[in-house]
Amino acid sequence: MATTPTKLNILNSALRKVGSYFLDAGDTSSTTYQIVTQAYDDAILEVFSENVFGYNTKQVTLTAINATAYTDTLYEYAFNFPADFNFIINISHPTEFYHITDYQRVNGQLQCNHPSITLTYTYVPDLSSSATTLPAYINRLVVLHIAQAISIELSGSENRHEILNIQYNKALRRARVVEGRQGPAMSFVSDDSSRLIESHQRYGEIQ
Numbered sequence: 368m369a370t371t372p373t374k375l376n377i378l379n380s381a382l383r384k385v386g387s388y389f390l391d392a393g394d395t396s397s398t399t400y401q402i403v404t405q406a407y408d409d410a411i412l413e414v415f416s417e418n419v420f421g422y423n424t425k426q427v428t429l430t431a432i433n434a435t436a437y438t439d440t441l442y443e444y445a446f447n448f449p450a451d452f453n454f455i456i457n458i459s460h461p462t463e464f465y466h467i468t469d470y471q472r473v474n475g476q477l478q479c480n481h482p483s484i485t486l487t488y489t490y491v492p493d494l495s496s497s498a499t500t501l502p503a504y505i506n507r508l509v510v511l512h513i514a515q516a517i518s519i520e521l522s523g524s525e526n527r528h529e530i531l532n533i534q535y536n537k538a539l540r541r542a543r544v545v546e547g548r549q550g551p552a553m554s555f556v557s558d559d560s561s562r563l564i565e566s567h568q569r570y571g572e573i574q
Contacts, residue, residue: 371499372498372499372501372503372506373498373499374407374494374495374498375390375392376498377407377494377498377506377509377510377513378390378403378404378407378513380510380514381403381406381407381510381511381513381514381517382399382403382514382517382521384510384511384514384518384531385514385517385518385521385522385527385531386521386522386527387399387517387521387522390403399521402517402520402521403513403517403521406512406513406516406517407509407513409512409516410509410512410513410516411491411492411494411509412491413512414505414508414509414512415453415489415490415491415492416453416489416491418539418542418543419456419489419546420502420505420542420546421546421549422492422500422501422502422505423453423489423490423491423492424456424487424488424489424490425449425451425487425488425489425490426485426486426487426488427449427485427486427488428461428483428484428485428486429446429447429483429484429485429486430446430482430483431444431445431446431481431482431483432445432446432447432476433445436482440478441471441478442470442471442478442479442480443479443480443482444478444479444480444481444482445476445477445478446476446477446478446479446484446486447475447476448475448476448477448486448488449486449488449490451490451491452488452490453488453489453490453491454488454489455477455486455487455488456487456488456489457486457487458470458477458479458484458485458486458487459484459485459487460481460484460485461483461484461485464485467479467481467484494509504538504541504542504545505542507538507542508535508538508539508542511531511534511535511538512535514531514535515528515531515532515534515535518531
């Protein structure tokens with residue numbers, strides 16, 4: 368039977384890979400706990416802030432903070448980002464569903480010429496409360512990230528660190544492949560949404 372991916376199990380899986388003792392549920396003061404917990408926090412931030420997985424993706428409909436359109440700015444409407452916002456994947460019209468590409472980010476706000484938008488974005492999850500729903504391939508990725516980070520400090524072996532680092536990078540590539548098979552990442556890039564495609568198509572035109 369597979370191990371349930373709780374925070375404690377993630378920490379102990381990483382410790383097992385470096386040959387260290389397991390942590391008990393009540394152990395929150397040992398040196399090992401301090402080392403592996405810091406590595407855990409770093410792993411969560413790096414894995415989920417730099418990668419797009421279905422697990423750390425949300426979609427919300429936002430209404431502009433101003434009911435009346437601005438007349439003295441480049442864009443008519445401004446929006447506050449969700450509290451857990453990390454970065455934009457896609458912006459679209461909430462009822463007609465076409466991509467919105469004409470917008471800007473200023474002073475922590477998003478501005479465009481639509482009073483309401485649908486924002487698809489990534490966030491950094493809190494696995495202390497939601498780890499049980501973590502897919503196996505992402506769980507392995509987090510475990511390996513922690514293990515390679517703590518390997519030298521807890522085992523003193525640079526060779527083990529190098530091996531675990533290689534395993535982590537392989538797991539990261541595999542996670543991206545698995546994620547891509549479940550939902551094409553390029554679905555967010557089209558003739559309507561990509562300025563690179565637009566510039567390529569219009570290359571050579573005289574403006």
